[in-house]
Amino acid sequence: xxxxxxxxxxxxxxxxxxxxxxxxxxxxxxxxxxxxxxxxxxxxxxxxxxxxxxxxxxxxxxxxxxxxxxxxxxxxxxxxxxxxxxxxxxxxxxxxxxxxxxxxxxxxxxxxxxxxxxxxxxxxxxxxxxxxxxxxxxxxxxxxxxxxxxxxxxxxxxxxxxxxxxxxxxxxxxxxxxxxxxxxxxxxxxxxxxxxxxxxxxxxxxxxxxxxxxxxxxxxxxxxxxxxxxxxxxxxxxxxxxxxxxxxxxxxxxxxxxxxxxxxxxxxxxxxxxxxxxxxxxxxxxxxxxxxxxxxxxxxxxxxxxxxxxxxxxxxxxxxxxxxxxxxxxxxxxxxxxxxxxxxxxxxx
Amino acid sequence: xxxxxxxxxxxxxxxxxxxxxxxxxxxxxxxxxxxxxxxxxxxxxxxxxxxxxxxxxxxxxxxxxxxxxxxxxxxxxxxxxxxxxxxxxxxxxxxxxxxxxxxxxxxxxxxxxxxxxxxxxxxxxxxxxxxxxxxxxxxxxxxxxxxxxxxxxxxxxxxxxxxxxxxxxxxxxxxxxxxxxxxxxxxxxxxxxxxxxxxxxxxxxxxxxxxxxxxxxxxxxxxxxxxxxxxxxxxxxxxxxxxxxxxxxxxxxxxxxxxxxxxxxxxxxxxxxx
Numbered sequence: 001x002x003x004x005x006x007x008x009x010x011x012x013x014x015x016x017x018x019x020x021x022x023x024x025x026x027x028x029x030x031x032x033x034x035x036x037x038x039x040x041x042x043x044x045x046x047x048x049x050x051x052x053x054x055x056x057x058x059x060x061x062x063x064x065x066x067x068x069x070x071x072x073x074x075x076x077x078x079x080x081x082x083x084x085x086x087x088x089x090x091x092x093x094x095x096x097x098x099x100x101x102x103x104x105x106x107x108x109x110x111x112x113x114x115x116x117x118x119x120x121x122x123x124x125x126x127x128x129x130x131x132x133x134x135x136x137x138x139x140x141x142x143x144x145x146x147x148x149x150x151x152x153x154x155x156x157x158x159x160x161x162x163x164x165x166x167x168x169x170x171x172x173x174x175x176x177x178x179x180x181x182x183x184x185x186x187x188x189x190x191x192x193x194x195x196x197x198x199x200x201x202x203x204x205x206x207x208x209x210x211x212x213x214x215x216x217x218x219x220x221x222x223x224x225x226x227x228x229x230x231x232x233x234x235x236x237x238x239x240x241x242x243x244x245x246x247x248x249x250x251x252x253x254x255x256x257x258x259x260x261x262x263x264x265x266x267x268x269x270x271x272x273x274x275x276x277x278x279x280x281x282x283x284x285x286x287x288x289x290x291x292x293x294x295x296x297x298x299x300x301x302x303x304x305x306x307x308x309x310x311x312x313x314x315x316x317x318x319x320x321x322x323x324x325x326x327x328x329x330x331x332x333x334x335x336x337x338x339x340x341x342x343x344x345x346x347x348x349x
Numbered sequence: 350x351x352x353x354x355x356x357x358x359x360x361x362x363x364x365x366x367x368x369x370x371x372x373x374x375x376x377x378x379x380x381x382x383x384x385x386x387x388x389x390x391x392x393x394x395x396x397x398x399x400x401x402x403x404x405x406x407x408x409x410x411x412x413x414x415x416x417x418x419x420x421x422x423x424x425x426x427x428x429x430x431x432x433x434x435x436x437x438x439x440x441x442x443x444x445x446x447x448x449x450x451x452x453x454x455x456x457x458x459x460x461x462x463x464x465x466x467x468x469x470x471x472x473x474x475x476x477x478x479x480x481x482x483x484x485x486x487x488x489x490x491x492x493x494x495x496x497x498x499x500x501x502x503x504x505x506x507x508x509x510x511x512x513x514x515x516x517x518x519x520x521x522x523x524x525x526x527x528x529x530x531x532x533x534x535x536x537x538x539x540x541x542x543x544x545x546x547x548x549x550x551x552x553x554x555x556x557x558x559x560x561x562x563x564x565x566x567x568x569x570x571x572x573x574x575x576x577x578x579x580x581x582x583x584x585x586x587x588x589x590x591x592x593x594x595x596x597x598x599x600x601x602x603x604x605x606x607x608x609x610x611x612x613x614x615x616x617x618x619x620x621x622x623x
Contacts, residue, residue, distance in 0.1 A: 065355050068401040079401065079442045083356045114606075115591040118353045228600075228620045255595030258355070258588045260404045268402050277594070285586050285596050288428030291559075293585060293599075293622045303598075311601035 001172040003181060003188040004195055005161075010168070014043050014094065016184035020128075021091040023057055025050050035093060045095045045161070049138035053100045053251035053324065054093045058123050059107065062275045065119070065258065070268040077267075084271070085118055091127040092180060099144045099322035101129045101156030103251030108156075109316045110254050119274070128176040131157040135206045141325025143338060146214035149322055151206035162199050169199040214338045217309070217319065220345050224310040227344060228302070236340045237301035239333040244278035246327035246335070247304065252320050255279055279303045305340065354591060357399045357444030359383040363419060365439055368505045374426040375470055375505055376435050377411070379419040380445065388445070390414050391452030392477040393582065393610045397590045398422065398434065399444030406430035407587040407605065410448065411473040413480035420445065423473040423505055449590040450609050453478050453554065453580065462490035464546040466565050468537045468557025469498050472505050474582055474609075475556050483516060490551075495544055497522030497537040501530060520544050538564035541572070548574040555581050559623070566613055576614035583608050583616070583623045599623050 005013060014022055025047040026036040033047050035054040067082045104124070111120035134142070134151035144150060154160055158177035162169040170188065172178050181188055214220075247253040257277040262270040277284060280300050286292040294300050312320035321337070328336045364379035382388065390396075395409045406428065412421035426435045437443065455478060463482055467475045475494075482489055494517060498504045501523050513519050522533035522540040533540045538561060546553065553574055555565045562581050569579050585597035585604045592606035599622045602608060611619075 079359065081357070081359065081401070081444070083353055085353065110593055113592075115354045115593070116352070117355075117591075117593065119355075254593070256588070256593075258405060258594070260402050262402045265402070270402055272399075272401075277588075277596075279595060287584070287586055288431070299622070306600075307595070307598075311598065314601040 001178055001181065002191050002196075003170040003172075004164070004191045005168045005170050005188055007166055007168065009187040010045075011043055013184045013187050014038055016187075017092060017180065019090065019183075020180075021089055023054060023091065023093045025095050035096075038094075043094075045132050045163075047095065047138075048136075049097070049324065049326070049329075051326075051330075052249060053103060053326070054096050054129075055100075055103065055107070055251050057091065057093055058104060058127060059111075059120060059254060062273055063119060065272040065274055067271045068260075068268065069270075072267055079268075086122050088123050088126045091123070092130060093127065094130040095132045096129045096157070097134060097138060097324070098131050098151060098153040098155075098157065098160070099142075099149055099324045100251050101131050102144075102149050102153055102322045103156070104129060105156035106252045106312075106316075106318055106320055106322075107254055109318070128158040128174075128180055129156060130159040130161060130177075130180065133160055133162040133203065133206060135163050135202050135209075137206075137209050137211065139325045139329055141212055141328040141338075142210050142323060143212040143214055143325060144323035145207055145210050146212075146217055146338075147319045147321050147323040148217075150203075151210065152203040162202055164195060164198050164202065167195075169195055169202075212325065212338055214323075214341055216345055217341075220341050221309050221313050221319075223344060223347070224306055227347065228306075230347070232340075232343060232347065233298035233302040236335065236343070237297040240280070240297045240301060240335060241333055242280050242282070242297060242300070243332060244280040245330050245332065246337075247278040247280055248276060249326045249330055251322055251324055251326075252308070253278070255284070279307070301335075301340075305337065308337075309341065355446070355589075357397070357405075357446040358386045358388070359442050360420070360445045362437055362439050362441050362443065365437065368423060368507075369503050371502060373469075373499075373503060374435060375423060376426070377421060377423040377505070378434070378437075379412075379421050380443065381419050382445070383442065388420065388448070390448035392455055392481050393453035393474055394448035394450045395590070395605075395609065396420065396422070396445050396447035397449065397587075398430070399446075400430055400433040400437070401444065403433040404430050405444075405588070406434075407449070407590060409474035409477070409582070409609075411476040413477055413484060415481055415484050421476075423470065423476070425470045447590060449605050451607065453610050455481060458552050459488045460490065460550075462547075462549075462551040463492050464551055464553045465492075465494045465496070466537065466541060466553060466555040466557075467494070467496045468561040469503060470505060471555075471557030471561070472496055475554060476506065478554060479513070492517040493520070493546065494518070495520045495522075495537065495540055495546075497524070497533070497540060499524045501527055536564070537561050538568045541565055541568045545572060548572060548578060551578060553579050555579070576617065577612050579613040580610060581613065581616065582610050585623050 111117035592603035
């Protein structure tokens with residue numbers, strides 16, 4: 001389904017979605033842009049890249065898996081376990097960048113498959129993604145076109161909005177998308193033939209505006225298979241502070257920890273939680289014996305890059321990188337994934 | 350309600366036995382499910398055990414899947430969860446989820462001789478296959494075990510090993526001589542060269558500390574075992590058991606899901622990241 005929506009009607013549409021939880025980029029108290037629930041105030045898509053991708057809406061930084069409690073009746077102790085699956089109302093993320101939706105399309109692989117992750121799918125099944133095509137690149141480090149994405153890619157999206165000056169061009173790809181449009185169908189108009197032309201031109205133009213490029217990503221993936229023992233990882237990881245920012249702010253990184261939190265030691269009461277974790281921390285892989293298969297920064301940088309550019313492709317035939325550039329922009333010491341992979345490509349050439 | 354792969358089943362400890370006391374303490378537990386839940390598994394698979402309030406740990410199942418009354422786990426006290434497990438008693442409840450991993454391809458080994466080679470706590474995952482092979486003895490050729498530990502005190506399943514000697518050749522070893530020790534003194538890989546198992550129609554299955562496995566494989570190769578005649582298990586830190594949490598991988602393989610059992614032919618192709 002294709003429509004147009006006048007920009008002046010955009011806030012009204014969002015208001016009409018009152019039975020949904022609506023997330024949209026918002027400025028937090030410290031002045032950072034992040035996805036947060038829309039309130040009655042004005043909403044706008046006039047935002048460049050948010051600090052955090054919307055990943056946390058589908059895969060929260062901390063979530064409770066189950067609660068446990070012991071009760072003492074006389075001298076008989078009983079242990080009770082209560083599974084806590086999230087109760088999620090229909091949710092829509094408006095203004096997600098196409099690359100951020102592609103990340104959800106990658107996370108679907110991780111949390112799906114033989115062992116479905118009920119916590120993820122409870123949220124995912126209820127969530128619609130309304131993307132906003134990047135007619136202006138949201139970051140100087142965007143390189144989506146190098147990793148099989150584009151500023152107007154549709155993977156993972158239910159609706160794609162494209163800025164046409166005074167209106168948005170609205171493409172709905174799924175039943176979820178059509179539901180969102182029908183919630184306020186009086187606001188949407190049939191697109192005029194010239195609007196169709198304009199949107200095509202805007203999409204073509206948007207690809208040219210992406211400033212950074214990683215050439216030959218697929219051949220690099222192939223070449224990485226022979227570079228496990230390369231000295232490159234040592235050289236490139238030298239300056240790493242092992243802060244983990246590159247992974248925590250990444251839309252597709254999904255490594256996690258499961259641990260128990262105790263609220264009351266006796267009688268025992270607490271919860272089992274899942275929290276984000278990172279392959280950049282030394283104890284991520286450390287055995288209880290003290291042995292660590294990834295004992296240094298070199299092996300951990302290698303793991304991050306190989307997971308994204310070799311292993312994920314071997315299993316799912318997709319890169320596990322959407323080219324948003326956050327890991328480049330926000331790394332405190334300037335480790336640049338494109339430059340590292342450039343060196344892989346040019347190695348021995 | 351949809352199946353939740355992270356929710357453990359409650360199981361009661363019905364037996365807790367000291368295997369090894371001292372600095373490297375090992376206990377063997379048997380558990381029964383509180384509500385008679387079914388738990389089908391294959392030899393060599395693992396289970397994620399919970400001590401609520403402490404966390405979870407991945408432990409190999411040492412009982413045979415043919416024995417349906419209980420699950421058995423032999424556990425070295427080494428971290429927070431295993432220490433808490435060691436402090437538990439008969440009647441206490443733990444959580445069990447799984448089973449996880451690929452297990453040993455025991456059906457492919459029909460008609461072959463099996464030689465088991467273990468070191469220390471590494472006998473636990475082998476024990477499941479040893480017990481199963483004994484229960485299905487007519488399907489296999491000759492069975493034998495080469496097993497060692499640092500000292501005679503560090504051997505696990507001491508009582509069961511005495512019984513096992515009536516059913517298959519058992520070659521024990523300890524690393525350093527002791528006054529009453531009548532069997533081999535030296536490392537397990539050396540005992541393998543000493544006992545010279547024949548590679549003819551034989552599968553060697555080895556499990557133990559990584560350094561032992563490395564030299565056992567080297568020595569088996571010297572005895573002319575082919576890569577696909579040697580099986581071993583890999584251990585890495587795990588949290589989910591489902592190939593999602595991202596830490597146990599060696600290359601694109603998740604040990605929890607695609608392992609922990611590998612033939613040497615498969616394992617040698619993967620990066621040495623374990």
